[in-house]
Structure formats: structure tokens, C-alpha cells
Amino acid sequence: MSKKTSYLLGIILTIILGTILYYFLCCSICCGQESCGHKKDETKSAVTPEIKDATRNAFMIKDANSDFNIKMNDNFNFKTSNFSILDPVSQDVDKGVLKLKDYLLANPSKDIEITGFYKSDEVNNSAYPNLGLARANSVKNYLVLHDIPSKQIDTYGKLNNDINPDVNSTLFGPLEFGILTTDASDASYMEALEKVCDAVRANPLVLHFKTGQAAINLSSEQRQKIADISHCVDKLGVKIQVVGHTDNTGDAANNVVLGLKRADFAKGYLTRNGILEGNIETSSKGQTEPIADNATDEGKAENRRTVITIN
Incomplete structure (x- = not known):
């Protein structure tokens, strides 16, 4: 093979090798170009937020010292960074409230404890120390308006980052309920x-x-x-x-x-x-x-x- 022929073959092989490398290393060469599909996929995965299923807490109240027990799939709901109860409150929840009223009126030594949950990324626009306590007080007022004595209602607020809203920023039942039996002889x-x-x-x-x-x-x-x-x-x-x-x-x-x-x-x-x-x-x-x-x-x-x- 002549020297001239070898030289031409070398040029051809160089062009072929360069084309192959360009094809397989496109994204590293053309980064930032819209034609680079792999780069597009990387950008998409970087900005797509994680979608979490909405938390749905049932309306549950149980007295460990008696057979009193309420469990409804619905609950009091709120928008994120808000403490006003969303309307309408379901009929099942209202039935549970009526049952609770009858129980508390028949048992004056019993208190209903309401703990409102809030997330650390919510904005507290209430007058209370935290949004959870504000939500608990909103539910308290709902109970009072349904003839449950305020003296038998205790309210608390608690940080809970495990609750997740839905895509419309609705928190379903960010609350916890309990029954406390008070001791009339304890004046502390x-x-x-x-x-x-x-x-x-x-x-x-x-x-x-x-x-x-x-x-x-x-x-x-x-x-x-x-x-x-x-x-x-x-x-x-x-x-x-x-x-x-x-x-x-x-x-x-x-x-x-x-x-x-x-x-x-x-x-x-x-x-x-x-x-x-x-x-x-x-x-x-x-x-x-x-x-x-x-x-x-x-x-x-x-x-x-x-x-x-x-x-």
C-alpha cells in the first residue's frame, strides 16, 4: 500500500471514529441544546416535585374507661395556613357531635380533648401561639354551638409534619380527639x-x-x-x-x-x-x-x- 493511500485511509478512519464518538457523547458535547433529549429528561426529573398522597384522618373519639366509641370516615377539614373549618361539615360528623354531646352531658366528669395539628411550613395567621391550637379552638366553638359545654372541652396544638394536603391545599382532619376523666377531688x-x-x-x-x-x-x-x-x-x-x-x-x-x-x-x-x-x-x-x-x-x-x- 502506497504512502498516499495509507494517509487517505487514516483520514477516513479519523472521520468515522469522530462521528461515532459525537453520536454517543452527544449530551456531553451539546449540553444546553434543545436537541439533546437526555438533557431534557435530566432537567425534568430535577424540577418535578414529589407527589404525596393526601392524609385523611377519620373523626374518632374513644373513651378508654367505657364503651363510648365514635368513628366516622369524614372529619373537620381546613385549608393549609388557615384555621377556619371548611363548609360543609358532613352529616356523619354532625351525628358524631350529637352523640358526643349526649355522652358529655350525662358524664360531667368527662372532658373532650382536641389536639389540632399543624405543619412547620404553614403560615400562622391566627392570634394563637400555633395554627394547631387555632384549629382546635375552631372545632371547640363548633361543639359549643352544638350545646357541648365549653367547661368540658380542652384544646391543644401539636406540630405534625406527617400530615399532607391534597392538590387543592386541603387538610383532611388535621386533628386528634380523646376523652379525659377528671378527678373532682383534685383541685390542683x-x-x-x-x-x-x-x-x-x-x-x-x-x-x-x-x-x-x-x-x-x-x-x-x-x-x-x-x-x-x-x-x-x-x-x-x-x-x-x-x-x-x-x-x-x-x-x-x-x-x-x-x-x-x-x-x-x-x-x-x-x-x-x-x-x-x-x-x-x-x-x-x-x-x-x-x-x-x-x-x-x-x-x-x-x-x-x-x-x-x-x-
């Missing part, structure tokens, strides 16, 4: 509760905001105080007192009206957060009870306040 619980309620009376919740404000941003301490106030109302039958105050700007009579508007706004905030309207009383002191010097802007800001306590 009521004594502890009285201390909590006395602490609220001595150091009430004070809010500073403008009338017409759309939302109230609460600290963790203030959220806990609202939870304590709600508990005192449920267990002791006390009323919430919401009193509006103003600075001394303007007419004294008009400031009484302004203070009442502030109290009514705070009342609306509490009712939107699951405290029954009938448990809240509003009034106004106007400019008559300042806590700071009205001669300064800072003092006036302190005097423009709404005080929330219990009687």
Missing part, C-alpha cells in the same frame, strides 16, 4: 388555672394600633396571653373585657366614641380568631385614663391603646 388543675387567669387580670393584653388597621401583629408572648384568656373564658365562664383608650387630642366626647371604635375593632379581631362574640364586652374610657404624658408624642402613642382582660 383549677388552682393552676386561677393563677393563670389572675396573671391576665394583673397584666392584661395591651394593643397599640390605628382604627381601621387590617391586621394586628402579635408577639409570641401576646399570642400566649390570648390563648390563656380563651382558656379562662372556657373553663371559668368569665367574660373578656375590651376597653378602648385615646390621648387628649380633640374633643373629650368624640374621644369616647373613638375609644369604642378601637375596642370594637379589637373585638372583631378576636371573633375572627375563634372567640365567640357573646363572650366579649366592649367599652371606652376615652382620654380619662392616660398612662403616659400627653405633652409628648411618645406619651400620646402610649395612651392610644386597647386593653384586653377578663372580669
